Amino acid sequence: MAATIKDIAQKTGLGLATISSYLNGGNLREKNREKIEQAIKELNFEVNETARGLKTNKTKTIGVVIPELNNVFCAEIIIEMEDILRQHGYATIICDCRTNKDIEKEAIDFLYRKRVDGIINMPVNVDGNHLKSFIKAKKPIILIDRKINGLDCDCVLVDNLTAVKDAIGILIKNGHSKIGIISGPEEIFTAQERLLGYRLALLEAGIVPEERFIAHGDYTIQGGMKCIEELIKKNPDMTAVFVSNYEMTMGTVIGINELGIKIPENISVIGFDNIEFARACKPKLAIVTQPTKKIGVNVAEIMLNRISGNPEDKKILKLQTGFLNGNSIQEVKLPSI
């Protein structure tokens, strides 16, 4: 016969309330925790999580909705989060919405019906209406990478503006002024911030940004290929390009290779996000790096904190990026006067 919590009480000499508190994830003294875990092992006790979920109205599951699981930035954040959440007894249900607003809305509704205890979202929808059910139910919401204006929830972001401003600054220091940018979709928060960083860097250096140097990609490899081909075709005077995510960086390198032009002799390049890809490129690519591990850890910790009932003011974290130098930037020799 299956062991019950009464058997655990008998074996440990602890009260039912203590054991119940343990099973529902409550805090208790280390010594008692150890005793209970030993008894659970010996008695081969199994928690019926479904029954528990009904009683506590908690399912100990967290929903995650992201645009693309095969986007390395998303995958690396999820790995960190999932690991920490699992260590605390939370299962992570992941939905990939393929950068589609309708699928994102469906996925959020689906997770709401699955009664997840909280939701983590790298949003594709920009108005926040897709999260209504969670807002109404007052369940914790954490946004990753992209803020939604007017939505009061925790956000873990990256300082995209400074990241891009600094990267463009490096190109300017190397004598470039005809600098292209492969930006993201116009309505995406990160894309706007990154583009703003680009414009600011140019303006501060006394260069007026020209629209012909700005391409809007869709954060995919194919998008990157298309953008770099357009930019090069349209701007024979362009000497450098900045690419604003990893997938489009890969697309840019493919496009440049297939056009038969050379980095950095014909064009200087700064990419985004993946150290290993940068090292595999020939020549080694200069890139902006994002703190994916740190993002994942922060998101998981904030979620655990919110679930435990902490009502403090919502946090907006902004993490710093890094810069990895490569051999993809060439100095522009100005004609002597």
Place this chain on the structure above:
Amino acid sequence: MAATIKDIAQKTGLGLATISSYLNGGNLREKNREKIEQAIKELNFEVNETARGLKTNKTKTIGVVIPELNNVFCAEIIIEMEDILRQHGYATIICDCRTNKDIEKEAIDFLYRKRVDGIINMPVNVDGNHLKSFIKAKKPIILIDRKINGLDCDCVLVDNLTAVKDAIGILIKNGHSKIGIISGPEEIFTAQERLLGYRLALLEAGIVPEERFIAHGDYTIQGGMKCIEELIKKNPDMTAVFVSNYEMTMGTVIGINELGIKIPENISVIGFDNIEFARACKPKLAIVTQPTKKIGVNVAEIMLNRISGNPEDKKILKLQTGFLNGNSIQEVKLPSI
């Protein structure tokens, strides 16, 4: 007050049994399905999935345990599976075990306690003991990519042996006989198959495989870098190398770049798995490609079939790989006699 299934019955004119069948994922006539969905919308009816799970003993969740989520091969398979499973009302709980046998066992136990209806596993443990709880409970198990000897369950595999045999055959046709291989961990099923393909190709061409040309990596980028450096150092006469997964292919390209030697002039290379990476390489890499999308679709369909109670004999699917040509293979000119 919240709507109940009686309200839906009244609104649609259908029997409670029909509505109950719909809510539990049963098959019903398209016309009835539409009626019910319309009523659910209008009444703002919400299913309490937790209560339902307790009654049906089904949670409508599927567990997935994989070695590395930031492994592109894993991520692409999951995207396909998750999409199909969600369309059928199943949530996918994903655990990344970081290629660690103990974490894998823990993750499987965790998902068992979460009462998932079935488990999908790309196994790191090779004896199958980690899946005991699911075997005992007679819940469906599907293995991806790697078979476990003696475990009676569905498997969706790739014909690794033929894939590698054919790739090595191409190198041999180009005059290579001193061919290195960066293989996977010795105890992994796919690694054994791929290595066997390598040995067979050589033997059929009358070349005796030499152990000095075989390196065992761990399917990571770092592992690929280490292996290529060792192979080149140990074998100055090696003219070609085959690399047996994507991450190690990236590591090999990084290693070769950082040693300052040239593909294909100094060494011919055939890699694995990622078309975009192959195109971003300079020169373009020849690679073996795997049918990730097809694997994902097959796994999801078999799982849905098993969950619906189909007891037919377990399936072992073996899917064919592809080959993408590049500019990374150079013909070896034999000295004229």
